[in-house]
Amino acid sequence: MKDSEFDRLLEICRLRLEPSERERIKGDIDEIIGYFGTLEGAEGAKAEPSYHPIKVPEKLREDKVVPFENSDLLLKGTKTHRFYVIGPDV
Amino acid sequence: MKIGLEVHVALPTKSKLFCSCSSISDEPNSAICPICMGFPGSKPMLNGAALSQAINVANALNCKISESTSFVRKVYFYPDLPKSYQITQTQGAIGGNGSVELESKRIGIRRIQLEEDPAKIVREENYTLIDFNRSGVPLVEIVTEPDISSEEELREFVFALKSILYYLGIDIEKELKVDLNISVAKERVEIKNVTGLRNLIDAARYEIKRQQELVAKKQKVESETRSYNEKAMRTESSREKESDEEYGFIYDPDLTSYSTKSASVQKPVYAGKIAREYGKKYGGAAKTILELIQFDKRSLELIDYAKAKWPMQNIINVVEVLKKYGHMDIPDEKFTRLIEIAKSGTPVNEQVLKQVIKGAAVETSNVGSTDIDKEIKAMIKANQKLLKEYDKNPKVFNFIIGEVAKKLKANPKDVSARLSSILEKI
Amino acid sequence: MGVISEFRKMGKNGSYHQTLIKDLKRINEKLQFLGALNESLTEGIPFTVKDNICVKGFEARAGSKILGGYVPPFNATAVERMLAKGFGFLGKTQMDEFGFGSFGINTQVQARNPFNPDKVAGGSSSGAAVATAVMKYHVAIAESTGGSISNPAAFCGVLGFTPTYGTVSRYGLIDYANSLDKIGIMGRSGDDIREVFDIIKGADRYDSTCVDTKVKGEGKKKLVVINQLMKGIDEEILSSFDSLLSQLGEMGYKVEHVSIDSITKAIPAYYIISMAEASTNLAKYTGYKYGLQRESFTEKYNAFFTGARAAFGTEAKRRIVLGTFVRSESVKDKYYTKALQFRTAITNKLGQILKDAFIISPTMPITAPDFEQAAKLTPLQTYAMDSLTIPPNLSGLPHISFPCDYKRRMPVGAQLITGHFNDYALLDFVSEWEKRFEYRFKYSLGAI
Numbered sequence A: 001m002k003d004s005e006f007d008r009l010l011e012i013c014r015l016r017l018e019p020s021e022r023e024r025i026k027g028d029i030d031e032i033i034g035y036f037g038t039l040e041g042a043e044g045a046k047a048e049p050s051y052h053p054i055k056v057p058e059k060l061r062e063d064k065v066v067p068f069e070n071s072d073l074l075l076k077g078t079k080t081h082r083f084y085v086i087g088p089d090v
Numbered sequence B: 001m002k003i004g005l006e007v008h009v010a011l012p013t014k015s016k017l018f019c020s021c022s023s024i025s026d027e028p029n030s031a032i033c034p035i036c037m038g039f040p041g042s043k044p045m046l047n048g049a050a051l052s053q054a055i056n057v058a059n060a061l062n063c064k065i066s067e068s069t070s071f072v073r074k075v076y077f078y079p080d081l082p083k084s085y086q087i088t089q090t091q092g093a094i095g096g097n098g099s100v101e102l103e104s105k106r107i108g109i110r111r112i113q114l115e116e117d118p119a120k121i122v123r124e125e126n127y128t129l130i131d132f133n134r135s136g137v138p139l140v141e142i143v144t145e146p147d148i149s150s151e152e153e154l155r156e157f158v159f160a161l162k163s164i165l166y167y168l169g170i171d172i173e174k175e176l177k178v179d180l181n182i183s184v185a186k187e188r189v190e191i192k193n194v195t196g197l198r199n200l201i202d203a204a205r206y207e208i209k210r211q212q213e214l215v216a217k218k219q220k221v222e223s224e225t226r227s228y229n230e231k232a233m234r235t236e237s238s239r240e241k242e243s244d245e246e247y248g249f250i251y252d253p254d255l256t257s258y259s260t261k262s263a264s265v266q267k268p269v270y271a272g273k274i275a276r277e278y279g280k281k282y283g284g285a286a287k288t289i290l291e292l293i294q295f296d297k298r299s300l301e302l303i304d305y306a307k308a309k310w311p312m313q314n315i316i317n318v319v320e321v322l323k324k325y326g327h328m329d330i331p332d333e334k335f336t337r338l339i340e341i342a343k344s345g346t347p348v349n350e351q352v353l354k355q356v357i358k359g360a361a362v363e364t365s366n367v368g369s370t371d372i373d374k375e376i377k378a379m380i381k382a383n384q385k386l387l388k389e390y391d392k393n394p395k396v397f398n399f400i401i402g403e404v405a406k407k408l409k410a411n412p413k414d415v416s417a418r419l420s421s422i423l424e425k426i
Numbered sequence C: 001m002g003v004i005s006e007f008r009k010m011g012k013n014g015s016y017h018q019t020l021i022k023d024l025k026r027i028n029e030k031l032q033f034l035g036a037l038n039e040s041l042t043e044g045i046p047f048t049v050k051d052n053i054c055v056k057g058f059e060a061r062a063g064s065k066i067l068g069g070y071v072p073p074f075n076a077t078a079v080e081r082m083l084a085k086g087f088g089f090l091g092k093t094q095m096d097e098f099g100f101g102s103f104g105i106n107t108q109v110q111a112r113n114p115f116n117p118d119k120v121a122g123g124s125s126s127g128a129a130v131a132t133a134v135m136k137y138h139v140a141i142a143e144s145t146g147g148s149i150s151n152p153a154a155f156c157g158v159l160g161f162t163p164t165y166g167t168v169s170r171y172g173l174i175d176y177a178n179s180l181d182k183i184g185i186m187g188r189s190g191d192d193i194r195e196v197f198d199i200i201k202g203a204d205r206y207d208s209t210c211v212d213t214k215v216k217g218e219g220k221k222k223l224v225v226i227n228q229l230m231k232g233i234d235e236e237i238l239s240s241f242d243s244l245l246s247q248l249g250e251m252g253y254k255v256e257h258v259s260i261d262s263i264t265k266a267i268p269a270y271y272i273i274s275m276a277e278a279s280t281n282l283a284k285y286t287g288y289k290y291g292l293q294r295e296s297f298t299e300k301y302n303a304f305f306t307g308a309r310a311a312f313g314t315e316a317k318r319r320i321v322l323g324t325f326v327r328s329e330s331v332k333d334k335y336y337t338k339a340l341q342f343r344t345a346i347t348n349k350l351g352q353i354l355k356d357a358f359i360i361s362p363t364m365p366i367t368a369p370d371f372e373q374a375a376k377l378t379p380l381q382t383y384a385m386d387s388l389t390i391p392p393n394l395s396g397l398p399h400i401s402f403p404c405d406y407k408r409r410m411p412v413g414a415q416l417i418t419g420h421f422n423d424y425a426l427l428d429f430v431s432e433w434e435k436r437f438e439y440r441f442k443y444s445l446g447a448i
Helices: A005-013 A020-041 B048-060 B151-166 B197-216 B271-283 B287-294 B297-306 B312-324 B331-345 B350-358 B371-384 B385-388 B394-408 B411-426 C003-010 C015-032 C077-084 C128-133 C150-156 C190-200 C235-250 C262-282 C301-311 C314-326 C333-354 C371-376 C380-386 C392-396 C421-433
Strands: A083-086 B002-010 B072-075 B085-088 B095-101 B107-117 B120-123 B130-131 B140-145 B176-182 B187-193 B225-230 B235-238 C032-037 C048-051 C088-093 C116-120 C139-144 C159-162 C181-189 C220-224 C256-257 C356-363 C399-407 C408-419
Touching: A005 A020, A005 B120, A005 B411, A005 C314, A020 C262, A020 C314, A020 C333, A020 C380, B048 B095, B048 B140, B048 B151, B072 C262, B085 B107, B095 B151, B120 C015, B120 C392, B151 B197, B151 B271, B176 B197, B176 C128, B176 C356, B187 B197, B197 B235, B225 C256, B271 B287, B271 B297, B287 B297, B287 B312, B297 B312, B297 B331, B312 B331, B312 B350, B331 B350, B350 C421, B371 B385, B371 B394, B371 B411, B394 B411, C003 C190, C015 C032, C015 C128, C032 C128, C077 C088, C077 C139, C077 C190, C088 C128, C116 C371, C128 C139, C128 C150, C128 C181, C139 C159, C139 C190, C139 C380, C150 C159, C150 C314, C150 C399, C150 C408, C159 C190, C181 C190, C190 C421, C235 C256, C235 C399, C235 C408, C262 C314, C262 C333, C262 C380, C262 C392, C314 C333, C333 C356, C333 C392, C392 C408, C399 C421, C408 C421
Parallel strands: B187 B225, C048 C088, C048 C139, C220 C256, C220 C356
Antiparallel strands: A083 B130, B002 B140, B002 B176, B072 B085, B095 B107, B107 B140, B120 B130, B176 B187, B225 B235, C032 C088, C139 C181, C159 C181, C159 C399, C356 C408, C399 C408
């Protein structure tokens, strides 16, 4: 993987790596992706994709309002201002 | 010119798309829970009513509805998106391949998808304030083909869409977010996140003009993403660069696929089509009928009730007055009475309406009973001789009626009624 | 009789629990397997919970710095059901960050093996296995995505049961890979696991993927060994396994060897799916809603998020990058979709075999390695350690790791796999095994 491609991926993930960490991750990445690539063309590649290992029948929720009982705890770990959650600048 | 839209409309469910929080709220962060806040450990559970409403939208927009529908995660980072991915739809969308019929054109609908709304963000000077009440409110996204080719068509389409949704119980103005794609030349410009109908039209007008001017000057239109600045009323280049490559859609493994078969499907109402049909069949201007019924179920109900029994002109007159003075809840017999009055030649106005509502007798005449009285009295005064012959010769009676009616262009029946009452008093 | 029934009969309360907590704290200094502790516990059969499963009011870090300070305002369904049955929540157990690891070393607090503290406890449910290995009257709620229950259970010499995908609600589980994550149980006997399983399983209105399918217990007399899985296994483990097979032979089981070429593709398929899903699950950690608070709000959001996300460990970052890569639109079909297709193919193949047989193998190719050895492995070498535990996990098949031998004073585990929703058959099997084989535990804190 080219440096530019690797950097683009990091940007998409909002990750920045220290030089040593970058070396470790970048160093192994081609080997791992190569290993992942062994699936291509291998036997078994023609089956339907399965999104779950078992059949998951549908379950729907009734359209009913049930307020969350511990709502006071939801904003406990975050900075707030006039009931708003404070977030970074956009 | 090609214009295509991605219209996001909030669905009127009681609770949110994937949790039981109320979708209506006032105080910031008062209708939130671990699920719509994206707390670690929480999981989504689909609201059956939202699914069913989205299916109804797809059906009303003549879409082919998928047998089963499923959700994907669209990953992007922004402070209003609690999980940093939005649960939305792509291949497994509710439906697609539909259309909206305009007066002289058909606008293709590419896809209808159900998705969750992000939170509301308030921009402060150098930070943001976030209200998660809106996070998780169900949205239906309507993606059109780029079939719209002028500002007028855009307007017509938007109102037609608004009307169709109105008849499904969905208020497009409650929360409307639109991505506009406009290409005057070859290059496509996307204007993201335009909110509200008015801004939509204004943004389109501005952008069409901007691109036309560039083309006229033989300058290149940049294929880019822009945003609409409401205050300055212009579109501006934005640096957004996320695309499908970055979103990296995957099937949302917290959910499964859902059958669309069990939803109860309402019969859609196409006001434009109805107005044109009624105009043709019963008379009356299609445009006027459309104005009455486009966003008013009751008007359509009243018109449907009366259309086969009375002239459309009279019905329109009555419905317009009822609407203007806020009496749409009128009972059938009074509505009928009003139409009868209109039919008899007396235009229904506020005064007539009030009397009928009160249950009082109405002096029916298009010129008003006082005018008729005045004219009758003048006739009598000028022809004392006639009066003497009155009880001997019924023709005199008819003569007076004829003269007065002719002069005032009044309904002879009304004149006759007034005349009797005046003669009785003499 | 399991420890649960035994404890219930004794009905210990109050000072029992307080003494246990004191003892636990002391041994935790040595083995470092605990997270938040419920110091005020005074009643109920003690149970611990892996730190990626939410217990209301107790910090849940899932082994990550980025979740530091996250106190869930709700209970996971499994926890809720345990509490409702009178079990006593004792504390949280350590793990590899978000479940990303095979040795319990991808986190700040690294649990140590009770048989030898120089050796790892396994991963990712490292702390759950240690807790089970040191306490007598206790059960552990753990979780497996690709082997995180079997692996540490084998390394620490306890039973590790991973049920069929979807039988136990994931509500309250901090996601690693949603289509693979399974809450399971560690314990010291088949009876205990059965009792806990009966409590926590069953449909849940908070988890869309949790099903209500009836769980069976159809015993099988045929044991299948898959040839391709037996490569790269340590000699001493192979000898333990041979001896196990011959003992099972005496118990009336028939062993059959089969070849499945595609089984070797389970590892890449598993890692692709799990990383793709993980990279979306970890996107939410951006430093302001819960957990780590960055507080430099005047930064632009991208810089703010990137700054906060530096708190992920190296393995988490690696998996985010790789997971993001394999689901990128331009290569998605080559990796992500292909992996999903292999999941189908492998699941079908294993399903055929499991109709009339169990699949059996050692649980791990080695006994618990030293910390240094484990740290030296490359990512691919580490991923290969999961070669035996991945197939049933990829396919959502119920499996159990049970102690079958001890080599150089370290436990050796074997893993039995059965078909979807035939979970009870595994528990029946170990109950039978326990009549013949006595498990050895180094400690038995809380014994009366």
